[in-house]
Structure formats: structure tokens, C-alpha cells
Amino acid sequence: MKTQKIGAWIAILFGATYFILPLIATFEFSLRMRRGEYSFDAYRSVFTDSQFQESFTYSIIMAVLTIVFGVLLIVPTAYWVRLRLPQFRPVMEFVTLLPLVIPAIVIVFGYLRLYNSSSWIPFTGSTRGTDLLLMFSFMTLSLPYMYRSVDTAMRTIDVNTLTEAAQSLGAPWRTILFRCIFPNVMSGVLSGAFITFAIVIGEFTMPSLLNRPAFGPYLQLIGANRAYEPPALAIIAFAITWFSIGILQFLSRFNKARPAKP
């Protein structure tokens, strides 16, 4: 028993060193911009860079759009499948797993060939069209997480009874969906939303190959050309991830605290 405890502490110390050291090193490096003393100059330089502001704003807008359209697609579908088409569930499970199986770079390669300016649906023919395609690609990337968190939340409510109750009170479908189902699966929707946010903000491959000025390609560009800004950006990115995932875990704990109904 005693050796077990010592072993456990060694494992934890080893893990903690491996995980915390790069964070300390990154932070220390980001402070080195002024020669001979520590300063926050690198952060000032990042925050005043107009390209940073533009790409970050662009990615945030894309993240919000991805979340809104993703939720509008997934929640009604998951609801409908639970209510009417349970035989379709395995298909949903499989399809929503695909983005984890097919690498993002392969998916976007397919987009570029299928939706180029000389194809039937020329998404990449215009800037707005490319933005739209990028949003759909982000929706694809977030599909596994969004579907799973919504579906898990939907498992805790009795969709059939809620629907029948609302219908017998004369509610139209829109009211059922937006005033009964949505509020009840809100925790799942929010979990999905925050992980989508974290994915979209950091994504490099898709916006880079679609040539849109998102945060991911900006990070890469700075990394190739500057010395002290990249670690500052890494700290900022880590803070964003921490923020999104922290809220996500808080929400999932809240989710579990509620009694689950079959």
C-alpha cells in the first residue's frame, strides 16, 4: 500500500512537471521582449496589432455563427430523431463520428475540389461564399461534440411526454421546439457551444486552405516572423481554451447533478 502511494505521487509529480514547465517557460519567454528586464511589451505589441484585432474578431464572429447555425441544425434533428425516428439514431451516431475519423485536411481538400469557382455550387467563387463554406466546415468539425452534448442533455428529459403535453395545450411545433425543448437542453447546448468556440478559435487548417484571415493562420504567420509575440499569443490562446473548457466542465458537472430520467 505504501509503495503504491509513493508511486502515485511520483507519477503525479512527473506529470505536473511535464505539463506546467512549458507553461512557465512560455510565460517567461513572452516577458523577455525588453532586453535585460521582464516586461509585458510583447502583449502590448500583440494587442495593438491591427491584424490581431481583425483576425480575432473574424474568428469570434465565425465561432458565434457556427454555434448558432450548428445549434439550429442539431437540436431539432436530435429532438426529431428521439421523438420519431429512433431507427435513425445509429446513422446519426455514425455520421457525427465521421469528422473525428476523416482528418480535417482531407475534408477541406474535398471542399476545394467540389465547390471551386467552376463547379455546380461555387462557394469559393466569392468572399462571402468562402466565409459560408468555412462556417459549414467549422460546423462539420464541431459536429461530434455538439451532437453528443445535446443528445446527452436530451436523454435526461422525456421528449415524448413534453411534446404530448405541449401539443394537448395547443402549442404549434415552433413553440414546442423553442419554448419547451430548447430551454430543457440548454446545458447541453451550452457545453457544445463552448467546445465549438474553442475549436473554431484555434483552427488552422481550414481557414488557411480556404484563404480566410482567421486567428489560426494569423498565429502561424506571427510564429514564422516574430520572436516574442508567439509565446504571448500562446498564453492568450491557453487562457481562451481554459476559459471555454472550464465553463464546459462546470456545466457538465451541473448536468450530472440533476437526477437522470430514463
Add this chain to the structure above:
Amino acid sequence: MQGIVGTMTASSSTTLLNRKRLTDWVGVAPFTLFAVMFLIAPTLYLVTGAFMNAEGQPTLENIAGLFTPKILASYSISLKISLASAFGGALVGFFLAWAVVLGGVPSWIRSAIMTFSGVASNFAGVPLAFAFLATLGRTGLVTIILRDWFGFNLYATGFNLLSFFGLTLTYMYFQIPLMVLIITPALDGLKKEWREAAEMLGASTFQYWTRVALPILFPSILGTFLLLFANAFGAIATAYSLTGSTFNIVPIQLYAQIRGDVLHNPNLGYALALGMIVITGLSNLIYIWMRIRAERWQK
């Protein structure tokens, strides 16, 4: 079980609400359209393209074209890095998970490690490359501390962050947390009674682990290992921003091909993509199969 109950209640409500079956399928039409347009059709386009020449006639030339030294080398280095980082991630992650579940450490350490794992498993891509450059790059903190305090020149030993070993070490930063997140529930599922039963029959700790616990955990461990492998195999952003396009792993080669047709044959690019799908697809398939096997013990 859940599926059967769901089917029964749904079919009874179908008769209750008295709607036609056809309208049921209309409800999933938007999702189906989305999935076909942005997931299935692009993938199928590449897969079929891999078996065609530029004129659209069926051929196996593209697949054969993969077996050139340069492309084989990139698959080989990709496989090596993915295997090594998945193995390292699975090993360290397993011991970390074991430490928090069975090591008898305070519970706040467990929740701290689980929360951190959630964050770190999502901390990948370009920022991760920056973090490791700041740590183990030529002017990184650890490199400098080793040199100034211990008189140990890391780079004189042949170490290079922009190499197989460096990239593996970097990838493990998201691989270990992922292993911890997935394997912890499996370790939680090890019942105390199994250990007690083994001990009562005179088994040593070593015998308990090799004869009882590890065989039960084996599908979970192997499954997660394959998931980590696929995860590393498809990753590009970290490697690209660490090494630029000099390091020839498959995703970087495909990236260069998409950017500028460096292979001088678009259909060979499709074959390159097909190779990636086959490798990640196979490992995911075995992962799912292993998961189903593992769930037998998690009741």
C-alpha cells in the same frame, strides 16, 4: 436497452399523434443534406478521384504512385511519430490515471488533473508549437537552465525540437490528457471485489494486475491507443508551425499538394488523402470495436 424502450414509446406516440411516416423522414432532411454536402460527398469525391486518371478513366496508377520513396518516407515518419506519441501518451496517461484513481491521493488532486486534462487535450495546434519552442527551443527556458545551471548543452547531444523526438514530445502534451480522460472511467470500473477475491485466493499485487486487471482493461487501453494514434496522424498545425514545410509528415505533404500541386498530379493527391482516411478509419474502427468489448465490464 435504451434503444428498445425508445422504439416502443416512439411507435406508440406515432399512432397517438397519427402522422404519416413520410413526414418523419422530412424532419431529418436538413441534417442529411448537410452531412451529404459537407462530409460525405467531399470524401467520396476524393476516394473516387484516387482511382481515376486525369481523363476520368478508372486506374490503379495513383495508388501505385504512392509507393515512391518520397511518399513512402512521409507515411513512414508519420506512422512512427503517431505510434510513438500514442504509445508515450498512453503509457504516461495510464499511470497518471492510475495514480488519481487507485493511488490514494487527495480528491482535489484528482479534480485538478481532470480539469487540466480537459483543457490540455484541447490545447493543440499552433500555440502548442509556440509553447514548446519557448521551452525546448534553442533559447527556450529549459535549454537555458540546463546550460547555465547544469552546464549541460542539450543541443550538443543532437537533440532538436524539429525532429522525430521533438515532435513526439510535443504531441504528448495533448495525447497524455486525452488518455487520462478516456481511461479514468475504465479504471473507476475496476471493482473492489475483484481485487479482494484475487487476494483471498492468494494472488500477489503483480498477479492481480497481470491476470485480472490488465486483461479487463486491455480493450480500453488498446482502443484508446488507437484513438490517440489517429488523433496524431491527422494533426498538422503543430508540426507545420514547428517545422514549416520542411518536415515531411503526410498531412504536411498533403497541405503542400493542395496549396501548389507539388506532386504534379492532382489525382495522386487524392490517393494521398485516401491513404490517410484508410489509416485513421481503420484505427477508429478497431477503437469502436474495442470499446464495445470494454463496455461489457463497465456496468
